[in-house]
Amino acid sequence: MSLPEPTFDYEACLTRCAQGDQQALRVLYDQESARLLGVAKRIVGDNALAEDIVHDAFIKIWARANSYDSSRGSARGWIFSVTRHLALNFIRDNANHALADELDHESMADQASPGIADSFEYRARSGRIYTCLEQLEPARRNCILHAYVDGYSHAQIAQKLGTPLGTVKAWIKRSLLALRECMG
Amino acid sequence: MSKVTGSNSPENIDELASEYVLGTLSAQQRNEVRKRMATEPELRAAVDGWERRLLELTEQADAQTPSPFLWRRVQRSINSSLQQGSSTAATSWWNLLPLWRSLAASGIAATLVLAAVLLLRNAPLNETAYLVVLVAPQDKAPGWVIQTSNRQEIQLIPLGVAEVPRDKALEFWTKGEDWQAPVSLGLVKPGQKLSISLDKLPPLAPNQLFELTLENPNGSPTGKPTGPIQFIGRAVKVI
Known part of the structure; x- marks a missing residue:
């Protein structure tokens, strides 16, 4: 299955977790751990680290299930947000080290193929966000995707695309505004 | 513009x-x-x-199957925090997961907290007592305990002497779950034991947030926490 089952009751799982039902956490794990690991792996880049992130995410989901508030968003969205932000915190907290590696790596890549405009292998799907992303220029769309999916900082995106940092920041800012307008 | x-x-x-x-x-x-x-x-x-x-x-992001060990690790982590107190059905202070989770980092502090809790248990039985363990946000090391046997007065007890830069001060804050913003309970010196009256505030409630932030020597200029959180914890009811 590549798409989440529409019938799966994430919220009921969280309610049961909040009541201390470990089986519910297991059900949630079976349902989403592979997708969550995929999300974490893209951001932290390393298998073992990504598993650490998913481990911490499930501990947090278990411990904080009682604080999940359905008026703030879907239960599935919540568990993805928990995982993504753990991964983002990790790479940002270790930014100096990771960024140096990345810049070394990228500057070599740039010499080989400078200014790749369509660097993000992008798979359009049916959701609203994809309709709106389609309306952005490819380079700007890539900025958004590299940031959200790869966890790249402004500086990393600038390196990756061979575009000045200020331009990348402005593109992202305007693209987010455009998405906001398009999606409501 | x-x-x-x-x-x-x-x-x-x-x-x-x-x-x-x-x-x-x-x-x-x-x-x-x-x-x-x-x-x-x-x-x-x-x-x-x-x-x-x-x-x-x-x-x-492509889904990626986790190693078979990952679930076992998750399960072990959860069970090790559960083991601390699963033998009694009634909710008691020794059965409060958030408390034990926050203490897992430090056995010594746990002993101190235990002592504080035992003291509390001598409080008059008709009063609801609360306990707050304030931990450092990064490593979860406990730094202060708040105890109370009366919802209008709390005691802040240091577990050690917190390090504060020379040009900064620790400011003590609280926020109930349905409050709009935190309220300052004043400045606290590292290592100082303090009794604070809450008579201008609503009675202490479960889950009420307490924190110590790093502020200017005269306290936060805005009346709201502005500096980094040094210690943070929530009130749990002790039955």
Whole structure:
């Protein structure tokens, strides 16, 4: 299955977790751990680290299930947000080290193929966000995707695309505004 | 510039929320957003909106099957925090997971807290007692305990002497779950034991948040926490 089952009751799982039902956490794990690991792996880049992130995410989901508030968003969205932000915190907290590696790596890549405009292998799907992303220029769309999916900082995106940092920041800012307008 | 917007205008809040969710903020900016979300419903709502808008982009990452050990690790971590007190059905202080989770980092402090709890148990039985363990946000090391046997007065007890830069001071804050913003309980010297009357505030309630932040020597200039959180914890009812 590549798409989440529409019938799966994430919220009921969280309610049961909040009541201390470990089986519910297991059900949630079976349902989403592979997708969550995929999300974490893209951001932290390393298998073992990504598993650490998913481990911490499930501990947090278990411990904080009682604080999940359905008026703030879907239960599935919540568990993805928990995982993504753990991964983002990790790479940002270790930014100096990771960024140096990345810049070394990228500057070599740039010499080989400078200014790749369509660097993000992008798979359009049916959701609203994809309709709106389609309306952005490819380079700007890539900025958004590299940031959200790869966890790249402004500086990393600038390196990756061979575009000045200020331009990348402005593109992202305007693209987010455009998405906001398009999606409501 | 056709329009002047302050840093707290809806446009700025939405921009900050969008870059927080997108992931482009620095570690420090991310920390600030997380802290502000706790007290600013507008920012929280803006972040929730962006989480919802961008969620589908998680589909761009290929799913990857975890190793068979990962679930066992998760299970072990959960069980080791459960083991501390699963033998009694009634909710008692020794059965409070958040308390034990926050203490897992330090056995010595746990002993001190135990002593504090035992003291509390001598309190008059008709009063509801509360306990708060304030831990450092990064390593969860406990630094202070708040005890009370009466909902109008609390005692802040240091477990050690916190290190505070020479030009800074520790300010003590509390916020009930349904309060709009934290309220200052004054400045605290590292290592100082303090009794504080809460008579101008609503009675202490379960889950009420307490924190110590690093502020200017005369306290926060804005009346709201501005500096980094040094210690944080929530009130748990001791039965």
